[in-house]
Amino acid sequence: MNSIKDQAVSEVFATYPTAARKKLLSIRKLIYEVAAQDPDIGELQECLKWGEPAYLAKNGSAVRINWKASAPNYYYVYFNCKTTLIETFKEIYGDSFSYEGNRALLFNLKDKIPAPQLKHCIALSLNYHRIKHLPLLGN
Template identity: 55%
Template structure:
């Protein structure tokens, strides 16, 4: 966690149960890896929005990650519900992910995450305003 520059975000990660903290840090790592591997994304800003670690790039839509005590064995990656993101993810990856409405991909603690598929979803979100006019967001 030493690479988290925003102290509020660092404290938020420290507030999670250890096993969930590791899982959420993996999601965070995948967000930054995806941005670094995808030239069209650029720099990602890390902050807290609605009390959740949040990630945004110019021309993209915010990604949030979080765990809630009400569902102790699950955590999630959240997307803006007024976009076509989750609808598109569901069309592409209905057999790989569990979804919550039009706003989230849900993960079970200890679940093996399909990394390539998730990075594709992350890339679509971080480039959303550049691809929203394309069928299936260019997927």
Template identity: 45%
Template sequence: MNRDVEQHFANYPEDVRVRLGHLREMVIELANELQLGDVTECLKWGEPSFSVSKGSPLRMDWKASSPTNCFLFFHCQTRLVETFKEVYGTELVFQGNRAIVLNLAEPWPVSSIRHCVEIALTYHQRKHLPLLGM
């Protein structure tokens, strides 16, 4: 793990660290399964960011101003969140055109989140497809 990202994770409350740690592992596992190359980890806008060469970067974070939620952020100038809303609008909660909101008090819909992460990691191969090929 990148040192800055590791330090950022260390500052999370324990329950957040565990949940976002699982989400981070999902990103890395998907990149490996899809043979997308190494995942670059860094802090962008003060949030852990993850990217691969043919994908759209994604970020994740928890904010003290919204302590019951974690956020999975996507590049707002892509069609990612717009498409996710179309496909998972009744299953996932969104914040504008930039994030999936994940409630810490509830189980997360892992298969839906996993699918969204997969689409982001392969975005440049899909961006011309209707509904991004979902």
């Protein structure tokens, strides 16, 4: 697994409760797996956006992850709300995910991560600017 090189990102992960940190590190691992399996994505940049760990690709839209003390049993995978990503995920996956408006997938800490479906969503985001002109982003 890729180690966290950005000290500020590492510090944010350290603030999460253990259960949330484990889930979010699993999501981080999925993000890097998706990038490694798709040469069109290229190198990822890991940084903080709005104080949250964010993953950016040259031809993609950022994927952010976070846990909030105001909703301690949940964690989030955020996508740019000015894209059609969440709309596309709803069309493809329907009730397989819980959604927060047009900006996030919401997960309960007790639930198993639906890795294949989530990896597909991450891939669509990290390729977004290359595929945004396609119906349902090419699906």
